[in-house]
Amino acid sequence: MKRESGSTLTAWMNHVKLPSTHPLGENVTCDVCVVGAGIAGLTTAYLLAKEGKRVVVLDSKEIGGGETSRTTAHLSNALDERYTNLIKTFGKESARLACQSHAQAIDKIEEIAKAESIDCDFVRVDGYLFANNREEEENLLQELEAVQQIGWADVVLRKKSPVGTLTALPCLQFPNQGRIHAMKYLAGLAQAFLNLGGKIFTDSHVIDFQPGMVTTAVTTTGHAVSANHMVVATNTPVNHRFQIHTKQAPYRTYAIGVQIPANSVEDALYWDTQDPYHYIRLQKNTTSEEQYDLLIVGGEDHKTGQHNHPIECFQELIRWTRLKFPMAEDVLYQWSGQVFEPVDGLAYIGRDPSHGENTFIATGDSGHGMTHGTIAGMLITDLIMSRPNAWEKLYDPSRSGLKAAGTFIKENMNVAAQIKDYLTSGDVGNPMQVMPGTGKIIRKGASKVAVYCDQDGIRHQCSAICPHLGCVVSWNSVESSWDCPCHGSRFDPFGKVITGPTKHDLGPAE
Numbered sequence: 001m002k003r004e005s006g007s008t009l010t011a012w013m014n015h016v017k018l019p020s021t022h023p024l025g026e027n028v029t030c031d032v033c034v035v036g037a038g039i040a041g042l043t044t045a046y047l048l049a050k051e052g053k054r055v056v057v058l059d060s061k062e063i064g065g066g067e068t069s070r071t072t073a074h075l076s077n078a079l080d081e082r083y084t085n086l087i088k089t090f091g092k093e094s095a096r097l098a099c100q101s102h103a104q105a106i107d108k109i110e111e112i113a114k115a116e117s118i119d120c121d122f123v124r125v126d127g128y129l130f131a132n133n134r135e136e137e138e139n140l141l142q143e144l145e146a147v148q149q150i151g152w153a154d155v156v157l158r159k160k161s162p163v164g165t166l167t168a169l170p171c172l173q174f175p176n177q178g179r180i181h182a183m184k185y186l187a188g189l190a191q192a193f194l195n196l197g198g199k200i201f202t203d204s205h206v207i208d209f210q211p212g213m214v215t216t217a218v219t220t221t222g223h224a225v226s227a228n229h230m231v232v233a234t235n236t237p238v239n240h241r242f243q244i245h246t247k248q249a250p251y252r253t254y255a256i257g258v259q260i261p262a263n264s265v266e267d268a269l270y271w272d273t274q275d276p277y278h279y280i281r282l283q284k285n286t287t288s289e290e291q292y293d294l295l296i297v298g299g300e301d302h303k304t305g306q307h308n309h310p311i312e313c314f315q316e317l318i319r320w321t322r323l324k325f326p327m328a329e330d331v332l333y334q335w336s337g338q339v340f341e342p343v344d345g346l347a348y349i350g351r352d353p354s355h356g357e358n359t360f361i362a363t364g365d366s367g368h369g370m371t372h373g374t375i376a377g378m379l380i381t382d383l384i385m386s387r388p389n390a391w392e393k394l395y396d397p398s399r400s401g402l403k404a405a406g407t408f409i410k411e412n413m414n415v416a417a418q419i420k421d422y423l424t425s426g427d428v429g430n431p432m433q434v435m436p437g438t439g440k441i442i443r444k445g446a447s448k449v450a451v452y453c454d455q456d457g458i459r460h461q462c463s464a465i466c467p468h469l470g471c472v473v474s475w476n477s478v479e480s481s482w483d484c485p486c487h488g489s490r491f492d493p494f495g496k497v498i499t500g501p502t503k504h505d506l507g508p509a510e
């Protein structure tokens, strides 16, 4: 394992060799167009190509250039939402189906990796949900009862955690979970898809979707892919302005990779029950001379665009890790990413409620995007092949957010509260107060302007108003990006869009 040089923000999965791809340079017709080359898009594309469909994948960036390259890749059906809550929201049978779907997603990843000989460090491990205090211990007991109610019989309460320093209280042990190197898997999946005759066009940003019997995705260069079916797997749907975005909320999450002596921590997945919770796994040595393992710890989630000093999230994560894992040595990696939390805890996968029968979406990944993305592949393939699928209703994107009314109202009140940003003064009074390498919002008359000062001291200005639904963006000093606090659109320092829901850049400064 080599220490990364230079950047303090380095994800542990970088440097995987990807199949070679290029931008869309012509108009193409096919059976299915998939927009998004992350886990959801590529799993769907691969499974449809296996069914004999002619499939084209488009992506703004490179393969895995979205959140899939930032994941910590726990593969788990011990869902964060907890079965206690899922039973309350959806009922016992649906909670059982949710559990089954994530378990089958892990099986599917294992099956594909084996069938396509993808060397991606897939390992079956147990998962441990641990309590930090008596109240959390009580929650564990309730969760045990809930998993028993849905028929998951081999989850057990253990008196002690396998890592003594983690907690002195009991923990729940979930068998047959998994871990994987997501980018090695994705690179192999992409290659397997190409081998089946599929096509992937990268650097191909879609700016327009034209629904209809034949549905079309148009890229910024004016080239188009026309297909009988469209799958929008862009993490958050970029073909929607409103509907889905009221039912999920964007959160930033942080992860670090810490060196620990080899074999000092049992190879397993670990989660606590705090809010926000911590998620921990191991990446074991892959070569025999290595003296240490990599402990990957994540957490410190907060609403996107709503933390003034996000660097503190890393500091807190490191502090917590050293407390719980005293054997932790150097921090080798640290990175952040974005997850979309659906208000009722389950992803939205299936027919797009507002774009006709032949458009499909996969979103609302939460902390289970690797399995939700794989479920998307299986479910959308069945829908396009006109086959029944037991999970269709459970993940139906048109289901009401009011099933989880409390969270739905809380998240939408939070969005409404961002309107205050129109009325406040800026972060600073004028552009000259913006220091090199940073960004600040200034007020110019009635409007707000995002000012970025580059390392040479040149100030770049663009509108601070998000083109999605008009909230005011805020500076993310960890990622050097402008992040929208309402539905999670993100932009680079010069205003170029990185992440939807918007497809558009920030406008010129008024």
Ligand SMILES: Cc1cc2nc3c(=O)[nH]c(=O)nc-3n(C[C@H](O)[C@H](O)[C@H](O)COP(=O)(O)OP(=O)(O)OC[C@H]3O[C@@H](n4cnc5c(N)ncnc54)[C@H](O)[C@@H]3O)c2cc1C
Pocket (backbone or CB within 6 Å): 035, 036, 037, 038, 039, 040, 041, 058, 059, 060, 061, 062, 063, 064, 065, 066, 067, 068, 069, 070, 071, 072, 073, 074, 075, 076, 204, 205, 206, 207, 233, 234, 235, 238, 253, 254, 255, 279, 298, 335, 336, 337, 338, 339, 362, 365, 366, 367, 368, 369, 370, 371, 372, 373, 499, 500, 503
């Ligand atoms: C730090 C972190 C830890 C995580 N840990 C876990 C974990 O342990 N287990 C787990 O299951 N999940 C985890 N997740 C969640 C999981 O990684 C993600 O949910 C999942 O990778 C999302 O996959 P996706 O295919 O939906 O989206 P992405 O991987 O983001 O892919 C979407 C693609 O769409 C492209 N795109 C967007 N807009 C356009 C457009 N207009 N035109 C063309 N292309 C476009 C993007 O470039 C991108 O490549 C974690 C996430 C983070 C950030």
Ligand code: FES
Pocket (backbone or CB within 6 Å): 466, 467, 468, 469, 470, 471, 484, 485, 486, 487, 488, 489, 500, 501, 502
């Ligand atoms: S993402 Fe919706 S207003 Fe910015």
